[in-house]
Amino acid sequence: MFLPHTDADREAMLRTIGVDSLEDLFCDLPDVNLFPEINLPPGMTEIEVLEEIQHIADANETTGELISFLGAGVYNHYTPAVVDSILRRGEFYTAYTPYQPEISQGTLQAIFEYQSMIVALTGMDASNASHYDGATAVAEAVNMAYHNFRGKRSKVILSPGLHPHYRETVHTYVVDSDIQLEGEDTPFDAGPEALIPLIDENTALVSVAYPDFFGRVFDYTKLVEAAHEAKALVAIHVNPLALGLLTPPGEFGADIVTGEGQSLGIPMAFGGPYLGIFATKDKYVRKMAGRIVGETQDTRGQRGFVLTLSTREQHIRRERATSNICTNQGLLALAAAVYLSLLGKNGLRQLAELNYHKAHYAAQQIASIDGFELANSETFFNEFTIRCPKSAAELNEALLHYDVLGGYDLGKSYKGLDDHLLIAVTEMISKEEIDHFVNALKEVSNA
Amino acid sequence: MPDLSTSLKVEPTVFDISSPGRQGHYFPKSDVPQTNLPKGFVREDLPLPEIAEVDVVRHFTRLSQLNHGVDTGFYPLGSCTMKYNPKINEETARLAGFAKLHPLQPTETVQGAIGLMYELQEWLKEISGFTGLSLQPAAGAHGELTGVLIMRAYHKARGDEKRVKMLIPDSAHGTNPASSAMSGLKIVEIPSDSRGNIDMDALCAECDDTLAGIMITNPNTLGLFDENFKEVCDCVHEAGGLIYGDGANFNAIMGISRPADIGVDVLHFNLHKTFSTPHGGGGPGSGPVGVTEELAPFLPGPIAAVLDEGNAEEPPLFGLINPEKSIGRVKAFHGHFGVLVRAYTYMMMLGGEGLKAASEHAVLNANYIQARLRDTFTIPHDRICMHEFVLEGHWDDALDIHALDISKRLMDFGIHPPTNYFPLIVPEALMIEPTETESKETLDVFADTMIKIAEEAHTNPELLQTAPHNTPFGRLDEVKAARELVLCCWFPEDKEE
Numbered sequence A: 001m002f003l004p005h006t007d008a009d010r011e012a013m014l015r016t017i018g019v020d021s022l023e024d025l026f027c028d029l030p031d032v033n034l035f036p037e038i039n040l041p042p043g044m045t046e047i048e049v050l051e052e053i054q055h056i057a058d059a060n061e062t063t064g065e066l067i068s069f070l071g072a073g074v075y076n077h078y079t080p081a082v083v084d085s086i087l088r089r090g091e092f093y094t095a096y097t098p099y100q101p102e103i104s105q106g107t108l109q110a111i112f113e114y115q116s117m118i119v120a121l122t123g124m125d126a127s128n129a130s131h132y133d134g135a136t137a138v139a140e141a142v143n144m145a146y147h148n149f150r151g152k153r154s155k156v157i158l159s160p161g162l163h164p165h166y167r168e169t170v171h172t173y174v175v176d177s178d179i180q181l182e183g184e185d186t187p188f189d190a191g192p193e194a195l196i197p198l199i200d201e202n203t204a205l206v207s208v209a210y211p212d213f214f215g216r217v218f219d220y221t222k223l224v225e226a227a228h229e230a231k232a233l234v235a236i237h238v239n240p241l242a243l244g245l246l247t248p249p250g251e252f253g254a255d256i257v258t259g260e261g262q263s264l265g266i267p268m269a270f271g272g273p274y275l276g277i278f279a280t281k282d283k284y285v286r287k288m289a290g291r292i293v294g295e296t297q298d299t300r301g302q303r304g305f306v307l308t309l310s311t312r313e314q315h316i317r318r319e320r321a322t323s324n325i326c327t328n329q330g331l332l333a334l335a336a337a338v339y340l341s342l343l344g345k346n347g348l349r350q351l352a353e354l355n356y357h358k359a360h361y362a363a364q365q366i367a368s369i370d371g372f373e374l375a376n377s378e379t380f381f382n383e384f385t386i387r388c389p390k391s392a393a394e395l396n397e398a399l400l401h402y403d404v405l406g407g408y409d410l411g412k413s414y415k416g417l418d419d420h421l422l423i424a425v426t427e428m429i430s431k432e433e434i435d436h437f438v439n440a441l442k443e444v445s446n447a
Numbered sequence B: 001m002p003d004l005s006t007s008l009k010v011e012p013t014v015f016d017i018s019s020p021g022r023q024g025h026y027f028p029k030s031d032v033p034q035t036n037l038p039k040g041f042v043r044e045d046l047p048l049p050e051i052a053e054v055d056v057v058r059h060f061t062r063l064s065q066l067n068h069g070v071d072t073g074f075y076p077l078g079s080c081t082m083k084y085n086p087k088i089n090e091e092t093a094r095l096a097g098f099a100k101l102h103p104l105q106p107t108e109t110v111q112g113a114i115g116l117m118y119e120l121q122e123w124l125k126e127i128s129g130f131t132g133l134s135l136q137p138a139a140g141a142h143g144e145l146t147g148v149l150i151m152r153a154y155h156k157a158r159g160d161e162k163r164v165k166m167l168i169p170d171s172a173h174g175t176n177p178a179s180s181a182m183s184g185l186k187i188v189e190i191p192s193d194s195r196g197n198i199d200m201d202a203l204c205a206e207c208d209d210t211l212a213g214i215m216i217t218n219p220n221t222l223g224l225f226d227e228n229f230k231e232v233c234d235c236v237h238e239a240g241g242l243i244y245g246d247g248a249n250f251n252a253i254m255g256i257s258r259p260a261d262i263g264v265d266v267l268h269f270n271l272h273k274t275f276s277t278p279h280g281g282g283g284p285g286s287g288p289v290g291v292t293e294e295l296a297p298f299l300p301g302p303i304a305a306v307l308d309e310g311n312a313e314e315p316p317l318f319g320l321i322n323p324e325k326s327i328g329r330v331k332a333f334h335g336h337f338g339v340l341v342r343a344y345t346y347m348m349m350l351g352g353e354g355l356k357a358a359s360e361h362a363v364l365n366a367n368y369i370q371a372r373l374r375d376t377f378t379i380p381h382d383r384i385c386m387h388e389f390v391l392e393g394h395w396d397d398a399l400d401i402h403a404l405d406i407s408k409r410l411m412d413f414g415i416h417p418p419t420n421y422f423p424l425i426v427p428e429a430l431m432i433e434p435t436e437t438e439s440k441e442t443l444d445v446f447a448d449t450m451i452k453i454a455e456e457a458h459t460n461p462e463l464l465q466t467a468p469h470n471t472p473f474g475r476l477d478e479v480k481a482a483r484e485l486v487l488c489c490w491f492p493e494d495k496e497e
Helices: A007-017 A022-026 A046-058 A081-087 A105-122 A134-148 A164-174 A192-198 A221-229 A240-244 A282-287 A314-320 A330-367 A392-402 A431-446 B053-064 B087-093 B111-128 B140-157 B175-182 B200-206 B229-238 B337-373 B403-411 B440-459 B461-465 B478-484
Strands: A155-158 A180-182 A203-210 A233-238 A256-260 A276-280 A293-297 A303-307 A383-387 A420-424 B132-134 B165-169 B186-190 B211-217 B242-247 B266-269 B289-291 B303-308 B317-321 B389-392 B429-432
Touching (some): A007 B337, A007 B440, A022 B337, A046 B337, A081 A330, A081 B053, A105 A256, A105 A303, A134 A155, A134 A164, A134 A233, A134 A256, A155 A164, A164 A180, A192 A203, A203 A221, A221 A233, A233 A240, A240 A330, A276 A282, A293 B478, A303 B478, A314 B175, A330 A383, A330 A420, A330 B053, A392 A420, A392 A431, B111 B266, B111 B337, B140 B175, B140 B211, B140 B266, B140 B289, B165 B175, B165 B200, B175 B186, B186 B200, B200 B229, B211 B229, B337 B389, B337 B429, B403 B440, B403 B461
Parallel strands (some): A155 A180, A203 A233, B165 B186, B242 B266
Antiparallel strands (some): A293 A303, A383 A420, B266 B289, B389 B429
């Protein structure tokens, strides 16, 4: 399959090489189970494969069929047709990292525009070309802060409001270093002020989320002030869609902004691929890992773009590089660039407000049911936490009979929150569907 | 405004074509009562562009036309396996039954998706000989980091804390040293011998009780299968070290040899190389990690598993599990699922025999080009190569010509240059990987072009030094980019300044 060789081609090529058979080309391999029997299903044609895989896809119940209030870092948003139409252009998706800028200006300029729009959105000075996802972006922020102080500050404070998967990823990344992680066990309902007493002269980074995992929107100005007083850095993790409405984290004085770009028109696709956003201030640009595109000129005087500051990277600095990242999320950064260009200033604001209003309507309706109560009084965007009269697991199971994916059971990630549901509402959910959810909740909580 | 050239080839940025009041996409009016916007948290300014839909489409379409991709032409970029990306992969990955799944849905609603992950795990294990496998790592370098963390965790779990030394041959991939360093290991580089193999004396001298392991790229970046491979594995294993295999070059050995059978303990796959998922202009990749039985308990979770075998009436029940001594997550959720669907589609199309044929023809194509260029270029290690080979892009009688000039001149003929200046151990290296999906005609055009360029290098060197000529852009000034550091467009808010 996908081989253009005819028998005549093969014979002529073997003759030119000077061997008799294809097997002769593998003379250097050790004679241990050489040419093994590979026990895979026999190859198939496109018609057969598509039928088979359609079958597998049909075995899933999707958020198209179920009414989904699941968020927890991944959101059910609409992807405008234009985004995928551009992503499907072979010139974009069958190219690789733009090592040869003369024939890669498409990718390079698109990434440059992506970087610019991330800067606009976050209120920072510079963005890289992406990390794998929100989790690894946060882990890279920890790495960057640690190296910024040349390893002399070893404390990193993680807010309990950071996504549990992100915190787990950070733990995995730092296991063999002398970095100590603190703060995760501060009471989650105490807010960012609870982290301030932990900041000291040994603190490299304070890492928080905006909105946080519970959906809460905090003003981090005081936390940033306290951190900067101790000369520590602050990284704020964002949902970029929320920044269509909310004050950009740059205004709180963040040194690093990370984000999960999935909410910018990228399908949920059962967990990925998504987009790790990473932006920082000018003075830390050289400490930032990952690819960066910069503007320049060609020999003909035309404005053009290249990968720049590559002396920071693994292929030049080898083991002295602070990160090994190479392939990143190029095509997803393109998706975000197309999405943000399309919605633009007014579209993104309109969408953010739509999410805000729908989530607030849902929160009010649910909180008015007997036994249900909004668990936090803080500002929220499109996601909120509800204290329920029953265990969240039980409610979710019952809701499935109403074709509703109820929300994230916070007990799975936080001790003592078994009766807390994290509920997200996006533009994909209508008022009728919210009302259906509310009625279902009434029924299942009384059952 | 920046000084834009009048050249048609320069596409203005999205900020340049923005006009206040335009919008490319609209959402329905809210059907719920309005809530007051949050006091003190509403941003005052959102400096994003304002563009009509048609102009967004034209802008990005024009940008795409400035790119060279596998769909555009030959792309023999060594070490990157730029094979044809089947269109059917793009269809299956976008099926609503996959694209519209939330990763945290109850497992009973996503049995198809987890089942697909499980089967892909089994297939990758079958073709590599490993016992355990995690699909979570997001790219090759991420798989390397995962593998190294597993090796560290394994040694520590045995109470063997002093193993902090990682050996890396000078013919290994560029990301290997950084991946090891991220895990706090001390790197020792091992030289190659005169045949391009790992130098056994240098290797054995480092094999002591502080050895964590070795990271081997085999076939190596010279495109050669290490003739000492078995001895290397024995030497490292005897010292208590582990063998990390960089699977970036797996396209040479599918159905030919299984890494686990010949001594490798951990290996990452690059689904975006070997298994035809697109490179996307620099990602997304996917870097699953396979391991031996001893190391399987340390894999990152979640891993797809059969929770209940099922029977004649009931299908098996799939679920996601965490290995008992897992190093933990290396990213959020279950890996790049969309990429996994593409790789699964490809493996299903080819089957076992087809994968073997792919590797055989990848090696055939590389050897064919090598044979055709042997008389014109210096090939530092002239042996049967695997799926790629390295030649020297310079001549003693044309000293002003460098590998870079040859690369840039190739663009004039619609060919993407090979990887240049890598591996570092070959002067003026050009690393050529044609892949199996290229026809003899394409390979002949490439070889003829290389021979013609070699001739030009001697008769008209300036033609190479000033190349490319037929591309929309000439050589770009990288020094200026690094010195002036413009990383961001001009914004409308800067207008007054």
